[in-house]
Amino acid sequence: xxxxxxxxxxxxxxxxxxxxxxxxxxxxxxxxxxxxxxxxxxxxxxxxxxxxxxxxxxxxxxxxxxxxxxxxxxxxxxxxxxxxxxxxxxxxxxxxxxxxxxxxxxxxxxxxxxx
Amino acid sequence: xxxxxxxxxxxxxxxxxxxxxxxxxxxxxxxxxxxxxxxxxxxxxxxxxxxxxxxxxxxxxxxxxxxxxxxxxxxxxxxxxxxxxxxxxxxxxxxxxxxxxxxxxxxxxxxxxxxxxxx
Numbered sequence: 521x522x523x524x525x526x527x528x529x530x531x532x533x534x535x536x537x538x539x540x541x542x543x544x545x546x547x548x549x550x551x552x553x554x555x556x557x558x559x560x561x562x563x564x565x566x567x568x569x570x571x572x573x574x575x576x577x578x579x580x581x582x583x584x585x586x587x588x589x590x591x592x593x594x595x596x597x598x599x600x601x602x603x604x605x606x607x608x609x610x611x612x613x614x615x616x617x618x619x620x621x622x623x624x625x626x627x628x629x630x631x632x633x634x635x
Numbered sequence: 636x637x638x639x640x641x642x643x644x645x646x647x648x649x650x651x652x653x654x655x656x657x658x659x660x661x662x663x664x665x666x667x668x669x670x671x672x673x674x675x676x677x678x679x680x681x682x683x684x685x686x687x688x689x690x691x692x693x694x695x696x697x698x699x700x701x702x703x704x705x706x707x708x709x710x711x712x713x714x715x716x717x718x719x720x721x722x723x724x725x726x727x728x729x730x731x732x733x734x735x736x737x738x739x740x741x742x743x744x745x746x747x748x749x750x751x752x753x754x
Contacts, residue, residue, distance in 0.1 A: 542659055563748045564743075564745050566742045621689060624680075625677045626677055
């Protein structure tokens with residue numbers, strides 16, 4: 521079964537440190553990758569998208585994609601307590617039995633930034 | 636009003652009740668989705684509508700019945716649910732048509748969700 525895998529955590533980092541969140545996926549045909557942040561009791565919000573191998577930076581966030589290794593990561597520099605949330609990796613691919621493309625989510629990694 | 640709005644925010648229902656969840660998007664998107672989020676499980680895609688036509692139904696039990704009267708509105712009708720159906724139900728929308736590869740380059744925009752408890 522094709523999957524998107526994330527370490528569930530919790531991942532604890534001190535304030536100001538770099539938080540590194542990892543995600544692996546099984547469908548080699550996947551082309552689009554997204555990171556969502558979900559605060560407790562809230563809905564997921566998009567923070568990064570990446571489509572090509574390499575790094576993509578947006579403020580304190582950097583997404584890294586390696587299609588050969590089927591690996592996507594999110595780095596958060598200068599972590600703040602407000603970054604404490606669950607981070608969901610989402611990958612498009614032919615994960616459904618019908619053969620159509622759909623966005624499949626990992627279980628999420630819970631990040632805790634300690635003041 | 637902008638974004639994706641869902642009502643109600645919280646719903647408690649008995650197993651014999653019939654209720655409906657409502658979703659409205661103000662983003663001009665062409666595709667709408669229902670997801671289920673249970674504790675310690677990944678988001679599960681339930682239904683996809685593209686241009687008001689159902690594209691995907693991931694083997695969801697018939698006690699869940701979706702309705703998409705137009706590209707801005709999506710409903711999820713609930714009937715004789717089970718306690719294990721208690722979860723956060725999320726509506727989302729995206730640009731593009733859900734039956735094409737390119738649509739999944741478009742990110743999903745989620746509503747605030749409905750927290751459903753079945754007693």
